Each structure stands twice: as C-alpha cells, then as structure tokens.
Amino acid sequence: MTGPAGSPADRAAALADAARAGDRRALARLLTAVENHTPVAEHALRRLYPLAGSAHLVGITGPPGAGKSTLVAALIAELRAAGRSVAVVAVDPSSPITGGALLGDRVRMQSYASDDGVFIRSMASRGHAGGLAATSTTAATVFDAAGFDTVLLETVGTGQSEVEVAAAADTTVVLEAPEMGDEVQAIKAGLLEVADIVVVNKGDRPGAQRTAAQLRAMLSPAGPATDGAPPARRPEVLVTTAMTGDGVPQLLAALDRHRIEGRHDATPAARRARAAAQVRAVLVERLWDRLDAPGMRVATADALDAVARHDTDPYAAADRLLAALGREEG
C-alpha cells in the first residue's frame, strides 16, 4: 500500500484548495480524512474553517420510515430548480456488534449523477449515539467551505430524544408521519422541542391534516409571554407528500424564512451551540492526547486501573490527572 506523497499539512492544503476549486474527488477524499480523524483532516479544517459560514445548514430528523430520504430527494430537486447547489450528509447507524453499516439513503436520491451542483455523502454513525456521526458537523463545514449553498444533514431514524442535530444545523426540520401518536406525544420533552419546522409527511394518507392540526395546537406557547423573556419557540407545522413533491416548495420557503429570522441575532443561538459542541469535542480529544503522552501515560493508566478496581472514584481520578497535567505544564 503506497500512501500519497508529502506531509499531512501539504496534502491537506492541496486537497482543500482542489476541493474549493470544484475537484469532487478531492472533496470526497477530504471527507474520508474527516471521518477517520487523520492529521490531514485537522490541517485541512484549519484552512477551511475561516472560509465556511455562508451555507445554510439544514438538519432533517424524524423516526425511521417517516420519509426523511425521500423528502431530502424532493428538497434537492426544489433547491436545484432554484439554482442553488446542495450537499447532503446522510447518516445511517453502524452495527454495535460488527461495526458494519448498511447505508441506504442513496436509493431514494439517485437522479443527479451528471449534476455537479449535487453531492451526496453517506456516513455510518460509528458508535455515536446522538443521531449523527461524530464527524457530521465537520463534514458539513467542509461542504460549506467548498461553496455549497445548502447542506442537508439527514440523521439516522430517531426516537424521541436525539436532539444533537439542532446544535449542528441552522434550521432543524423534524419529520413526523400521520397518526404516529396522540396529542400527549407532542407535549413530551425532546425532539419536537428543538424543531424550527415540523413537517407531517405522507400528506396523502388519511389523518395527515388532523395530525398537523394537533401538532399546531400542542406546540403553541403554553401561556402568555413573561416580560423580558425571549419569545417562546413556535415551530411552523407543514404538510408534505415527499413522493409527489406536494408541499415541498412551501417547505423551502419556510426554510428561507427561518434563515432570515436567524440573521437578526449577532450570534444566533444555534451557531453558538454548534461552536460550543465543536470546541468541546476538540478539547476532549486534546486532553486525552495529553494524558496519553509519554510523560503522563503511566499516571493515566494507574488512575484508570484504580477506578476500575473501585479503589478510587472517577471524580477524584479526574481531579488528580488534571492536577498532574497542571504540574507538567508549570
């Protein structure tokens, strides 16, 4: 096996520049580096991050079989008709047993082979449990820096509480199928709370309009606004039939409206939350790297063993390791 030539920094620069110039293979390679946490990925991200920030990041989530992939396909068509380029990060679960994955989202998104304005990438969740892959947000940043107007982040089929996508996206769309539950389902905490737009898909099924009406009623604010409090979130509720495209133009209009509203804040809450999640992930990684460095490795192993034997507790062990790192620095 022969590796590509050059230092990771050189390869990263070459790949990042090529990806930005429209080289789709370089873009695909970069995404692989991101997925595998290689040194090239870090160098490339340092170069690309300042160039990102202009794409509209849209999260699409909802239970398995609600029609996420079909809706994404319909949205691609709508966005292309509006002349916008679109990248898709489609996540499916990895097996907790074998690490393998079946990534099937392309089945419903295949009419764009000759269209350079569309790029679809499937990702396995690789043990990450929040509905996305650990690297989905970074992949979205790469697409953003590569110049895509819209990035659609499609989660795995979710249950009630996989709310991570809301931190990764500017606008979060939660998809529901008709007759999935009664009104009490709509007032439980979790997924519906993070929705900027709720879509009842399969609008041609009986009960779709009734489900939408129930959601509208239950998702409206629970009382009058308190003075000084930020206005309560009240997601728009739309009905689509992704298979036929019915309601999809209205969904795109709602996405655009939400995006413009978000611009009124200097730092929209969603972007601040995303920044926090990204920095936290890197901090944890860096901390582990330092704990695994030659000077600390023995102390770290001893602390982990002590916790494993129940000789000490995780809090005390963490405090001791942090203190040791501080002494190392000083």
Place this chain on the structure above:
Amino acid sequence: MTDRPLKVLIAKPGLDGHDRGAKVLARGLRDEGFEVVYTGLRQTPEMIVTAALQEDVDVVGLSILSGAHMTLVPRVCAQLREKGLGDVLVTVGGIIPDDDIEPLRTAGVAGVFGPGTTIREVADFIRANATPREA
C-alpha cells in the same frame, strides 16, 4: 488508521429487477463489518461511478443477472479510471458464463462470483485485495 471499516458500494447496473442477491450480499457484508452503500436498482454506469466517487469507496460490487455484463461492466471500469478511481477494487456477481470471465478481468474486474458463492468468500476476497483509501 487501519482499523476503520472498508467501504463497499453495492450497485445493480442495467434493467433487470432482481435485487434479492444484491440485498442479501449488502446485508451479509454489513455483518462482516463493512460499511456498505447500497444504491438500489437500475443504475447507469455514470450513476455508479458518481456514487463511488462521492462516497470514496474502496470497493465497487456489481450485481447483474440480465446478461448485459459484457456491455455494462467494462463501461463502469473505464469510467472509474477516467475519474481517477482506477485503484478501486471492482467485483461482479451474478450469472456470468465462464467464457466471459477472462474478458471481464481484462476490462478491470478483480473478482467474479457466480451462484453458490458464500458471503464469507466475498468478504475474504475484499479484505485480501482492497486498497484502503488514504487521505
């Protein structure tokens, strides 16, 4: 970075609608620990090559039962090379007459698997022959 799963595209080029084998293989390779991208039925060579490029796969597995393999498979291989994906391992499964195997190899196919092949054989072949992507 050697413990990451190999990524395999399973595609059905052409017009036959018999995708049971492709689905069984996709699921079986999942159980063998591969990340399998399944594209579904009725793919043109161009669609398959675009998917292989965007997904940056290590392996393209083509399932053909229609008899059109001598037309479709060389096209996929040629377009992969055109796009700089000549190092992707290409395998073909389906009803392939013995006389066609050598010409398919010449066209760029690494492995041809006929009826009766076990999932394990395919998985072992891929593990032994695929070149993992590097970046």
